[in-house]
Amino acid sequence: MERNVLGHAQREISGATTFGKYDFQYHWALCRIIEKHKSNSDYALLIEYHEDVVIADSLYGDSAKFEFFQVKNTGKPFTSDALTKREQGAEGPKSSILGKLLSSCIGTDYEARITEIGLVSSSGFSFDQRDKKLKLDIITSGDLSVDCLSGLTEKLKDELGIALLPENIKFIVPKIKLENHEEFVIGRFAELVNEIFPNSHCNAVNIYRAIIDEIHRKGQNTYDFTVWERMVEDKSLTSHKVKDVIAVNTTSPKLEDFEKDFEYLAKNDMKWNTLTYRKINKK
Structure with missing residues (x-):
């Protein structure tokens, strides 16, 4: 059995226990792994485990690298102030949205293995950018203006004690929308099967239902796992599982x-x- 590098107590488990409220973020995660599936990559998609969405690029714990994502379905674009705002709680200031995401990654045993930290907003972001003419769906720290970046850094330094914003952080505007997320993902599965098995016939609805049911089941598991293999088996959706579901529902x-x-x-x-x-x- 292999030690699970992610196997320490999670910051919170409320997301898993109130899963129904956050269906949008898992449909976004499916779009993410469909892109990985096109390149025949191995992956393990973890639902509500340390973050809303975590994707490992290997089924082997000793070599796996990770992508951490927090997915927000909001009514208006996030500003830098909104991302770093801290509400007052009973025991002092609560974590900001951005601070909560970074606290899942920075100072952890697996920090060096995180290749991407992403904040996904269905309504986008309203940042002061270096080039104001650009309309970007993926915004990096290098795209922010000097004032915007220094403002974020200053507030995160007060909250987390970090001096620099991680270079691998991205602010992502998703293509999928709340009002059509099921149909959007079904269409993506149909495109995926056609790309990997040209001229085949598939039941994209059945593929979608089988995989979304698997995500719902895995997402509601709130246990921690010290053994890597158990986490992959009981908590993740793997590339192998997706391949099996596609094979059963595709004829060529x-x-x-x-x-x-x-x-x-x-x-x-x-x-x-x-x-x-x-x-x-x-x-």
Whole structure:
């Protein structure tokens, strides 16, 4: 068994227990892994584990690197002040939105393995940028004006004690929208299957339902995991699972021809009995 580098107590588990309120963020996560699936990459999508969405780029814990995302479905664009605003709580100031995201990443055992820290906002961002003419769907720290960047850094220094904004942070405007997120993801699955299996026929709705059900089930698991393999099995949606679901719900003319040829050879040339044929055919 391998030690789980993410296996320490989570900051909070309320997201998992109130899962129904945050369905949008998991549909955004599906869009993210569909893009990875096109390149035949391994991944493990973690739902409500340290952050809203965490994606590991490997199924092996000793080599996995991570992307951390907080996904917000808001009515208006986030300003830099809104992202760093701290409400007063019973025990003092609460964490800001940006401070909460960075506290999941900075100063952790896995900090050096995080390749991307993303804040996703359905309504976008209203930042003071270096080039005000640009309309960006992904904003990096390098795109911010000097005043905007120094303002963010100063407030985060007071909150978290950090002197610099991480270079790998991104502010992301998603293509998916709240009002059509289910249809959008179904369409993306259909495009994915057509790209990896040209001229095939798939039931994109069934693929979507099977995978979203898996995410719902995994997302409601609030336990911590000290063993990597258990976390992957009980808490994540893996690339292997997505491949299996797609295979079950996709037919290809080439595959149908192969199955017919296999059946002919097995029964006529190999002369396998029914039990042997079924056993090998299933594999």
